[in-house]
Amino acid sequence: MNSSKDSININTKGAKENTYDAIVIGSGISGGWAAKELCEKGLKTLVLERGRMVEHLKDYPTANMHPWEFQHRGTLPQKITEENPVISRCYAYSEATEHFFVKDKEHPYEQTKPFDWIKGYQVGGKSLMWARWTQRWSDLDFEANGKEGIGVDWPIRYKDIAPWYSYVEKFAGISGNKDGLPQIPDGEFLPPMEMNCLEKHVKEVLAKKYDDRHLVISRTANLTARHHGRGPCQYRSLCNRGCPFGGYFSSNSATLPAAEKTGNYTIRPFSVVHSIIYDEKTQKALGVRVIDTNTKESRAYFAKIIFVNASTMNSTLLLLNSTSSRFPNGFGNDSGELGHNLMDHNYNGGVRGEFEGFMDKYYSGRRPTGTYMPRFRNFGKDKQTSFKRGYAYACGGSRNAGTDLSKTIIGNDLKDNLTALGPWKFSLNGMGECLPYHENKVTLSKNKTDDWDMPLLNIDAEFKENELSMVEDMINSGIDMLEQANFKNIEVIPKNRNFGLNIHEMGTARMGKDPKTSVLNSHNQVWGAKNVFVTDGACMTSSACQNPSLTYMALTARAVDYAVNELKKRNL
Amino acid sequence: MKRNVFLKRVSLLGSGTFLIPAGLLSSCTYTAKIRTGLTTNDIPLLDEIGETIIPSTGGTLGAKASNIGAYMILMVADCFKPEDQHIFVDGLNDLDQHCAVKYNRSFLDLKTTQKLELLEQIQLEAIAFGTEQEGIEKLIPHYFDLFKSLTISGYFTSEIGATQARNYLPVPGKFEACIPYQEGGRPWAT
Numbered sequence: 001m002n003s004s005k006d007s008i009n010i011n012t013k014g015a016k017e018n019t020y021d022a023i024v025i026g027s028g029i030s031g032g033w034a035a036k037e038l039c040e041k042g043l044k045t046l047v048l049e050r051g052r053m054v055e056h057l058k059d060y061p062t063a064n065m066h067p068w069e070f071q072h073r074g075t076l077p078q079k080i081t082e083e084n085p086v087i088s089r090c091y092a093y094s095e096a097t098e099h100f101f102v103k104d105k106e107h108p109y110e111q112t113k114p115f116d117w118i119k120g121y122q123v124g125g126k127s128l129m130w131a132r133w134t135q136r137w138s139d140l141d142f143e144a145n146g147k148e149g150i151g152v153d154w155p156i157r158y159k160d161i162a163p164w165y166s167y168v169e170k171f172a173g174i175s176g177n178k179d180g181l182p183q184i185p186d187g188e189f190l191p192p193m194e195m196n197c198l199e200k201h202v203k204e205v206l207a208k209k210y211d212d213r214h215l216v217i218s219r220t221a222n223l224t225a226r227h228h229g230r231g232p233c234q235y236r237s238l239c240n241r242g243c244p245f246g247g248y249f250s251s252n253s254a255t256l257p258a259a260e261k262t263g264n265y266t267i268r269p270f271s272v273v274h275s276i277i278y279d280e281k282t283q284k285a286l287g288v289r290v291i292d293t294n295t296k297e298s299r300a301y302f303a304k305i306i307f308v309n310a311s312t313m314n315s316t317l318l319l320l321n322s323t324s325s326r327f328p329n330g331f332g333n334d335s336g337e338l339g340h341n342l343m344d345h346n347y348n349g350g351v352r353g354e355f356e357g358f359m360d361k362y363y364s365g366r367r368p369t370g371t372y373m374p375r376f377r378n379f380g381k382d383k384q385t386s387f388k389r390g391y392a393y394a395c396g397g398s399r400n401a402g403t404d405l406s407k408t409i410i411g412n413d414l415k416d417n418l419t420a421l422g423p424w425k426f427s428l429n430g431m432g433e434c435l436p437y438h439e440n441k442v443t444l445s446k447n448k449t450d451d452w453d454m455p456l457l458n459i460d461a462e463f464k465e466n467e468l469s470m471v472e473d474m475i476n477s478g479i480d481m482l483e484q485a486n487f488k489n490i491e492v493i494p495k496n497r498n499f500g501l502n503i504h505e506m507g508t509a510r511m512g513k514d515p516k517t518s519v520l521n522s523h524n525q526v527w528g529a530k531n532v533f534v535t536d537g538a539c540m541t542s543s544a545c546q547n548p549s550l551t552y553m554a555l556t557a558r559a560v561d562y563a564v565n566e567l568k569k570r571n572l
Numbered sequence: 573m574k575r576n577v578f579l580k581r582v583s584l585l586g587s588g589t590f591l592i593p594a595g596l597l598s599s600c601t602y603t604a605k606i607r608t609g610l611t612t613n614d615i616p617l618l619d620e621i622g623e624t625i626i627p628s629t630g631g632t633l634g635a636k637a638s639n640i641g642a643y644m645i646l647m648v649a650d651c652f653k654p655e656d657q658h659i660f661v662d663g664l665n666d667l668d669q670h671c672a673v674k675y676n677r678s679f680l681d682l683k684t685t686q687k688l689e690l691l692e693q694i695q696l697e698a699i700a701f702g703t704e705q706e707g708i709e710k711l712i713p714h715y716f717d718l719f720k721s722l723t724i725s726g727y728f729t730s731e732i733g734a735t736q737a738r739n740y741l742p743v744p745g746k747f748e749a750c751i752p753y754q755e756g757g758r759p760w761a762t
């Protein structure tokens with residue numbers, strides 16, 4: 001089997017027609033950036049995307065629909081949720097967004113332990129549905145593994161990525177406030193969205209009662225001003241349907257149009273990359289093998305540089321599936337680490353409470369983001385004994401219609417109750433770092449393949465002691481803060497999310513300093529096949545507790561810069 | 573589920589328990605319907621239940637005008653688990669029984685005050701039923717909870733509910749973080 005993959009029939013005529021300077025696998029958040037950067041640097045670039053075309057504005061069928069225009073007012077029919085238990089657990093999956101998510105049966109996988117794999121297969125990938133929270137990572141994160149001897153050390157530090165954060169922020173358009181907090185360094189921000197009265201109040205109270213609890217507006221890829229011909233945001237908070245104003249960052253609204261403008265861009269939807277073709281002679285990748293999802297036909301495309309951006313799990317799947325006599329255990333897998341060290345964030349601890357006050361205050365418009373409390377555990381003076389690292393909170397204050405009384409009344413009284421405002425509420429939802437454990441892994445199924453002749457992915461991962469202890473602390477600290485701020489009716493928000501459901505899957509092809517213990521070097525270059533770069537979540541060496549996609553963007557732009565320089569120096 | 577709760581639920585909902593011996597029925601007696609499912613014939617009854625829960629008042633129309641009956645039938649058919657569908661259908665039968673026993677008329681023929689009085693009474697049953705289940709992880713809903721939650725969700729997501737009873741602003745255009753609010757003012761619809 002290995003040798004047959006090595007000896008793919010390359011018909012030279014086909015080869016010429018199918019040859020580009022660069023190939024990008026996947027058109028989501030990271031692939032969109034790879035495409036834009038490669039095209040702008042003058043490389044003829046082919047983007048291979050397994051899903052259908054989704055054109056900005058044109059292919060957002062629900063974007064302007066009113067609630068009453070949905071047959072079930074947004075709720076998904078029982079038949080659909082029953083047939084799709086995994087995707088139905090994703091909060092963003094609804095009658096309004098259904099068309100952007102992969103149904104469970106369309107792409108099965110094996111779960112040794114429960115793992116909710118949330119996928120979006122289309123041009124734009126999950127950039128269409130993401131929640132757009134974009135805090136930078138800091139050296140607290142990049143240094144942690146090395147300092148603590150966990151996993152392997154990151155081969156980069158904040159100073160290596162900082163200019164690239166700035167670079168991608170300037171184009172993507174990130175709104176935020178310069179808060180001067182070292183654990184979430186400030187960036188190139190568009191004006192921040194405002195915090196409401198209760199949020200401001202909580203911020204002030206916490207600042208008085210603690211010296212390490214900072215509530216800030218979340219840095220968010222929504223445009224608070226017109227930016228590169230996009231936006232501004234109109235505050236509808238319906239982003240995951242696609243935005244008719246181009247008010248938030250997606251591949252479809254931002255990076256892919258920029259790539260297209262160069263004249264160097266070709267995109268081929270309905271093209272599943274099956275594997276990477278390795279050339280023994282040059283010790284580089286020659287190209288990729290693609291299955292057309294409509295015809296099931298297989299063909300090869302060739303390029304000098306290949307960017308792997310199929311999203312964490314799919315990138316590693318196709319690397320594992322790319323075997324040759326040089327790489328019998330998967331592409332670039334000399335270390336044996338390919339598939340290992342899978343991480344997700346842990347969102348299982350949250351609390352909420354009611355506030356008595358501000359009864360004469362409200363807000364207008366729907367702010368498409370929340371407030372954020374960056375990590376305070378095991379940072380600065382804080383030292384925890386029951387867990388390493390820490391967590392952030394996604395927070396929000398809001399005021400909804402109705403009071404508790406509505407549960408026991410009907411008629412005019414009920415109508416009056418529900419057409420007036422109830423009390424203010426505030427919630428804190430922990431987002432915990434997950435350590436990289438070698439045994440949290442993905443492997444190829446031993447006997448099952450999918451419709452495209454690729455083995456199914458087997459996922460075997462769980463949260464361990466460190467993550468579970470952290471959840472306890474998320475809850476206790478949350479209650480403590482709400483009590484300090486005089487909240488009433490404080491309660492724990494019941495949550496039991498499976499690994500994967502926080503949609504921050506990371507690791508499985510980690511970056512490192514040593515080819516013996518990592519898959520990628522400090523420029524996301526595969527050890528042993530230097531013209532292949534993996535710049536999506538698969539490359540992550542640790543998970544931090546910030547949302548990760550901004551970091552994928554920055555790493556991608558940085559890696560393209562390096563790759564093109566190397567190409568010019570004839571090193572690739 | 574605790575066994576005693578289950579038994580109580582069955583006796584509360586089982587349509588058999590309320591059946592009046594056939595010999596007692598005379599031509600002018602209202603006979604409760606026994607449904608095994610929902611049909612469009614149930615729309616007027618569901619409209620009235622919805623209207624009793626959220627009525628037309630002063631300037632704004634109520635649940636009936638928002639076609640709440642048709643909405644309930646659609647949602648029960650498409651979005652409910654089978655066990656909740658049963659509770660809903662049995663619940664309508666039970667409501668009919670209450671009407672027959674208490675008023676000897678159909679719900680549709682009751683005066684507005686009687687409708688309200690009856691549903692308030694059933695709401696008390698529903699509250700008690702919920703209290704009995706305290707501490708149980710998977711709560712069994714009482715049929716009245718289903719009527720009420722569908723009425724609320726359907727009404728406030730309808731064009732009438734969203735634009736008349738609440739304040740619907742599809743494209744706000746800006747975000748104002750802190751504005752004055754006067755007690756009784758309408759909340760945003762979305």
Ligand SMILES: Cc1cc2nc3c(=O)[nH]c(=O)nc-3n(C[C@H](O)[C@H](O)[C@H](O)COP(=O)(O)OP(=O)(O)OC[C@H]3O[C@@H](n4cnc5c(N)ncnc54)[C@H](O)[C@@H]3O)c2cc1C
Pocket residue numbers: 025026027028029030031032048049050051092118120121122123124125126127129130131132133134271272273274309310311312314315318503504536537547548549550552
């Ligand atoms: C509801 C939701 C909320 C989120 N909120 C946030 C947030 O607030 N902040 C944050 O940082 N992140 C968030 N995320 C996560 C974020 O969406 C992902 O981290 C990000 O999209 C990953 O980018 P990517 O390029 O790796 O993958 P994707 O965006 O998933 O794109 C991968 C693309 O590759 C294609 N592909 C897959 N396999 C193949 C193959 N074999 N051949 C060809 N093409 C292939 C897919 O079809 C897809 O288009 C959220 C995600 C969801 C779903």
Ligand code: SF4
Pocket residue numbers: 222223232233234235236237238239240242243244245246247248368
């Ligand atoms: S909130 Fe802003 S970005 Fe989101 S859909 Fe509305 S206008 Fe677009």
